Amino acid sequence: MDAYRRIADRIADDITAGRLRPGERLPPQRKFARRYGIAASTAERAYGELVRRGLVVGEVGRGTFVRAAGTGHTGRGLIEPATAAPVNMELNYPSAPGQSELLAAALAPLLRPDVLTEALRPASATGTAAAREAVAALLATPGWRPAPGQVIFTGNARQAIAGALASLVRPGGRVGVEALTYPLVKEVAARLGITLVPLPTDHEGLRPEAVAGARLSALYVQPTLHNPTSVTMSTERRRQLALVVDELGLPVVEDRIWSFLDEAGDAPFAALAPHLTHVVDGLSKRVAPGLTVGVLVVPPHRAQAVAAAVRSGGWSAGRFALEAGVRWIGDGTVRRLVAAKREDAALRQRLVAEQLAGFRIRSDPRAYFAWWELPAPWRADTFTAAAAGHGIAVTPGPAFTVDPHRTPAAVRLGLASATVPDLRRALRTLAEVAGDARSLR
Numbered sequence: 001m002d003a004y005r006r007i008a009d010r011i012a013d014d015i016t017a018g019r020l021r022p023g024e025r026l027p028p029q030r031k032f033a034r035r036y037g038i039a040a041s042t043a044e045r046a047y048g049e050l051v052r053r054g055l056v057v058g059e060v061g062r063g064t065f066v067r068a069a070g071t072g073h074t075g076r077g078l079i080e081p082a083t084a085a086p087v088n089m090e091l092n093y094p095s096a097p098g099q100s101e102l103l104a105a106a107l108a109p110l111l112r113p114d115v116l117t118e119a120l121r122p123a124s125a126t127g128t129a130a131a132r133e134a135v136a137a138l139l140a141t142p143g144w145r146p147a148p149g150q151v152i153f154t155g156n157a158r159q160a161i162a163g164a165l166a167s168l169v170r171p172g173g174r175v176g177v178e179a180l181t182y183p184l185v186k187e188v189a190a191r192l193g194i195t196l197v198p199l200p201t202d203h204e205g206l207r208p209e210a211v212a213g214a215r216l217s218a219l220y221v222q223p224t225l226h227n228p229t230s231v232t233m234s235t236e237r238r239r240q241l242a243l244v245v246d247e248l249g250l251p252v253v254e255d256r257i258w259s260f261l262d263e264a265g266d267a268p269f270a271a272l273a274p275h276l277t278h279v280v281d282g283l284s285k286r287v288a289p290g291l292t293v294g295v296l297v298v299p300p301h302r303a304q305a306v307a308a309a310v311r312s313g314g315w316s317a318g319r320f321a322l323e324a325g326v327r328w329i330g331d332g333t334v335r336r337l338v339a340a341k342r343e344d345a346a347l348r349q350r351l352v353a354e355q356l357a358g359f360r361i362r363s364d365p366r367a368y369f370a371w372w373e374l375p376a377p378w379r380a381d382t383f384t385a386a387a388a389g390h391g392i393a394v395t396p397g398p399a400f401t402v403d404p405h406r407t408p409a410a411v412r413l414g415l416a417s418a419t420v421p422d423l424r425r426a427l428r429t430l431a432e433v434a435g436d437a438r439s440l441r
Helices: 003-017 029-036 040-052 099-111 113-119 129-139 157-168 183-192 208-212 235-248 300-313 319-330 333-355 380-389 420-435
Strands: 056-059 063-066 151-154 174-178 195-199 218-221 252-255 277-282 294-297 360-362 369-373 410-414
Touching: 003 040, 029 040, 040 056, 040 063, 056 380, 063 380, 099 113, 099 319, 099 333, 113 319, 129 151, 129 294, 129 319, 151 157, 151 300, 157 183, 157 218, 157 252, 157 277, 157 294, 157 300, 183 195, 208 235, 319 333, 333 420, 380 410, 380 420
Parallel strands: 174 195, 174 218, 218 252, 252 277
Antiparallel strands: 056 063, 151 294, 277 294, 360 369, 369 410
């Protein structure tokens, strides 16, 4: 028998005997190989064999976990079998009914040879005059309307965050973030050599007094529909924070990527601190992730520096995507998609309230995600592994933390990508898993 199969058999025996319990994490493959004096490739094949047998599940970037106990009946109903279609609730890309047909109609004129020739030319970080005008109008809210000259374009919103931070903070600088923050900000910071400083929050979001004493180079904040908690800062809290950053002269990167779901159209933080705030937005959530544009609205005196950072990072938007975006904005496609997605998000939040009634859920009726504070004795890693055992991917709470010592017993549920029937089934299954004490035995 091959060596990797013998190793897999030994681990399988430990799982069957209960020496390895559902949700337990196996050692990293290289560590396992060193411990048992085998080649790394043998360990990799052994782990792969365990996955094939359905005994463990591999979570990219997090490790390999023993799968949850088998399906069965609990006091709350029947758990969905693991053979059901997989549901990925880590991804979070909203899509409206008829979206492709709407987008195709606007793209048709771009396919004319004369138009396509122009649309395939390189684009600068400042895009085109038409794009700047269209996006400035799109992002305007009551009390705030950016000037077209303040608009800079990137390939996506993540690149907009990178461009803003690269232009503001030197390697080794300190950037304040909410204690729970968008995970990709951690990756951006690591690549730029920036230190993230987690700051305390409350039910209204970031606490202004925490910013005052943190010795920061810049601040990254999500005031509207914060990911993952869905908290939206009140106007008064924004004013308090604006006073603090103004007194400190502290630059702010304001992430508004989900703000389009707020039909009331709250004014961004930039309306209160326009000379310090760099607004991040984009078309990926409003329109579609595959052909997208990231947007930065910057203080006028910083436009040149931010554009230079975007160019040097290779983060400029494609001209074709810009041209498509201009047409989608101009013909009302974006407006119709936004309206449809607001209705869709509200529907999905109703499913959360219905299927997860009785659990501690932090969310907002307008949001496309929910923060689930798990019941004891579940931990984020064990619940994530248990969910994966039923074909459902969720994001564990620690993915959103900056402090490595903080491991919230929570998961984020991305509601946007699954179909409504699949989402309903997945939420029902997760409720059953959460309430099934046998999954931890």
